Amino acid sequence: MRAINSRISQLCTYGIILIVIPVLFAGSLDAQVRTAGELNLNECVEIGLQNNPKFQSSGFTVEGSKAKIEEAFSAYYPTISANSNADAYSKNNGTQRYNNFSSGVTLSYDIFRGYRTKSSYEASKENYNSSVYQHETNRQDLVFNIIQAYYRSLQLERIVKSAEEAVKNSFLHLEFAKAKQKAGMATRSDVLKSEVELSNAELSKIQAVNLLLSVKGILNQLMGFPSDSLVKLIDDLSIVDELPVQPFDTLLNVALNNRSEIKKYQSMLIAQQNYIQVAKSGYYPSLSANANYNFAGPELSSMQNNWWLGMTLSIPVFKGFLNKSRVNQEESAFRSLEKDDEQLKQQIGQEVWDAWLSVKESADRISTSMKATDSAKENLSLAEGEYKEGVGSIIQLTDAQTTFVSAEQNYIQALADYKISTAQLKRTLGR
Numbered sequence: 521m522r523a524i525n526s527r528i529s530q531l532c533t534y535g536i537i538l539i540v541i542p543v544l545f546a547g548s549l550d551a552q553v554r555t556a557g558e559l560n561l562n563e564c565v566e567i568g569l570q571n572n573p574k575f576q577s578s579g580f581t582v583e584g585s586k587a588k589i590e591e592a593f594s595a596y597y598p599t600i601s602a603n604s605n606a607d608a609y610s611k612n613n614g615t616q617r618y619n620n621f622s623s624g625v626t627l628s629y630d631i632f633r634g635y636r637t638k639s640s641y642e643a644s645k646e647n648y649n650s651s652v653y654q655h656e657t658n659r660q661d662l663v664f665n666i667i668q669a670y671y672r673s674l675q676l677e678r679i680v681k682s683a684e685e686a687v688k689n690s691f692l693h694l695e696f697a698k699a700k701q702k703a704g705m706a707t708r709s710d711v712l713k714s715e716v717e718l719s720n721a722e723l724s725k726i727q728a729v730n731l732l733l734s735v736k737g738i739l740n741q742l743m744g745f746p747s748d749s750l751v752k753l754i755d756d757l758s759i760v761d762e763l764p765v766q767p768f769d770t771l772l773n774v775a776l777n778n779r780s781e782i783k784k785y786q787s788m789l790i791a792q793q794n795y796i797q798v799a800k801s802g803y804y805p806s807l808s809a810n811a812n813y814n815f816a817g818p819e820l821s822s823m824q825n826n827w828w829l830g831m832t833l834s835i836p837v838f839k840g841f842l843n844k845s846r847v848n849q850e851e852s853a854f855r856s857l858e859k860d861d862e863q864l865k866q867q868i869g870q871e872v873w874d875a876w877l878s879v880k881e882s883a884d885r886i887s888t889s890m891k892a893t894d895s896a897k898e899n900l901s902l903a904e905g906e907y908k909e910g911v912g913s914i915i916q917l918t919d920a921q922t923t924f925v926s927a928e929q930n931y932i933q934a935l936a937d938y939k940i941s942t943a944q945l946k947r948t949l950g951r
Contacts, residue, residue, distance in 0.1 A: 558752040561670050564743060568666045569659065571744025578658045585644075585651035592644035595637040598629035603814075621823060624814020631831075634804025639797035646791035653784035660780070660947055662742065667943040669739035674757045675936040676732040682928070683725035690718040693917075696908065710914045717918070757935045760886060768876050771949060775872050776865060778950030785861040792857055796850040802843035805835040871948045878941035885934035893931045896924035 559567070569575060604623040610616060630637065694714040700706035737747035745751065776782060809831050817823035836843070903920035906912030 558754050560754045561667065561756070564670055564739070564753075565663050565666050568662055568743045572662055572742060573744060575658055575662050578655045582648070582651045582655050585648040589641070589644045589648055592637075592641040595630065595633075595640065598627055601626050619818045620816065621818070621820055622814050622816035623823075624812060624816075624826075627811045629809045631807040631809055632804075633806050634801030636798050636801035639794040639801065643791040643794035643798070646787040646794070649787040650784045650791065653780040653787065656780040657784065660950070664943055664947040666739065666742050668940050669735060669742055670753060671757065671936045671939045672735045673732065673739055673753055674755050675932055676728060676735055677753070677755065678757070678932050679929070680725070680728045680732050683721065683728045686721040686925075687718070687725055690714070690721040694718050697914070700910075705910050706914075713914050713918065717921075757932075757939065760935065760938060765876065765879055765945075768873060771876060771945075772869055772872050775868050775949045779868055779948075780950060781864055782861070782868070785857065785864060789854065789857050789861065792850065792854040796847065796854060799843065799846040799850045802836060802839070802846065805833060807834075808832045868948065872945075875941060875945040875948045879938070879945050882934055882938035882941045885930070886938055889927060889931040889934045892927040893924070896920075896927040900924040 602623075602625050605621070607620045609618055609620075611618070694711070694717070697706055697710045697714040701708065701711055736751065740747050740749045740751060743751075809829075811827070811829045813825070813827040815823040815825050900920040900923070903912055903917045907914065907917045
């Protein structure tokens with residue numbers, strides 16, 4: 521989305537700055553009537569959560585992690601297998617031949633594995649919790665990205681409308697200049713400047729339309745639609761509900777308590793502690809019980825029943841420092857996770873700080889840019905009147921147009937930035 525913001529800034533600076541807009545807004549956008557097929561922000565978010573393939577993939581990852589809990593718990597159960605064998609062998613250069621047939625059931629149960637079973641099971645539960653928190657993180661990221669694309673789309677829709685109106689007014693300015701030239705009240709230079717103004721307005725319109733299609737393509741993709749889908753949006757850009765911003769320290773504490781990324785790392789750390797215990801289980805002896813019941817004999821008709829029951833104790837003596845190496849690896853992984861968790865908390869602190877400043881800045885910019893737009897509009901009206909009366913120059917008119925367009929674009933961007941920065945602050949708080 522940084523690329524979107526960069527392209528919008530370029531458009532506002534180099535393209536739209538040359539557009540002439542006689543009226544700031546043709547009507548109150550707050551009073552727009554919703555038509556069939558229009559989507560509001562909540563509907564876009566809901567569609568995205570239902571259709572976005574990446575988010576759906578995240579949900580399947582959670583299901584897979586849950587299945588691994590059952591896999592780990594299976595180690596608490598005995599294993600039972602049925603088997604049948606048919607063998608033939610010879611002795612004394614083939615002079616003696618023997619057949620052996622058997623069929624039975626074998627049971628095996630691990631009584632003690634050096635806490636491996638318990639630790640593996642606990643680790644799988646924490647890995648599942650980690651995947652749940654990651655899924656929540658993905659949800660919050662998707663929601664914010666949809667909000668950002670939604671309001672950038674509304675911003676660009678207004679720019680496109682301004683560009684279309686600017687083309688019409690630039691054409692009228694050109695006609696005025698030609699008429700004044702014929703009357704001997706303007707020079708050829710005024711006509712040329714008006715022609716350049718019209719060309720710049722048409723170019724800015726082309727750029728605005730293309731950028732709008734690009735941003736709407738991103739919004740469509742986030743909602744799981746093809747990029748070229750025609751989606752109409754409800755414009756609520758001018759509805760600004762300024763909420764009191766809490767102190768930074770308060771917000772930071774909320775973020776550190778709520779962020780799913782931190783909860784994910786907490787689960788990962790607990791899981792890693794269990795993996796350390798799994799590695800240490802190699803130092804312990806293991807004890808298992810085994811049983812078998814079968815029928816065996818040299819002929820199928822003469823098979824007899826047999827059974828055996830026993831226990832196996834295995835004591836590790838030396839494995840070439842394998843256990844030590846595994847423990848060191850898991851402990852190093854644990855320390856690495858601790859540092860990652862520490863770095864994440866610092867990163868979250870910076871995110872909250874930036875979002876907090878951005879909300880305050882954009883809120884101040886709305887009122888300031890609105891006043892600047894009103895003044896620039898009045899100045900443009902005076903410049904147009906003076907030029908028509910022959911007491912003003914084309915340069916003064918162009919400067920007034922440039923000032924007005926710059927102020928108007930600053931106001932539109934301030935509205936969009938406030939909506940997005942508010943959503944960004946909520947995202948940094950884990951909401």
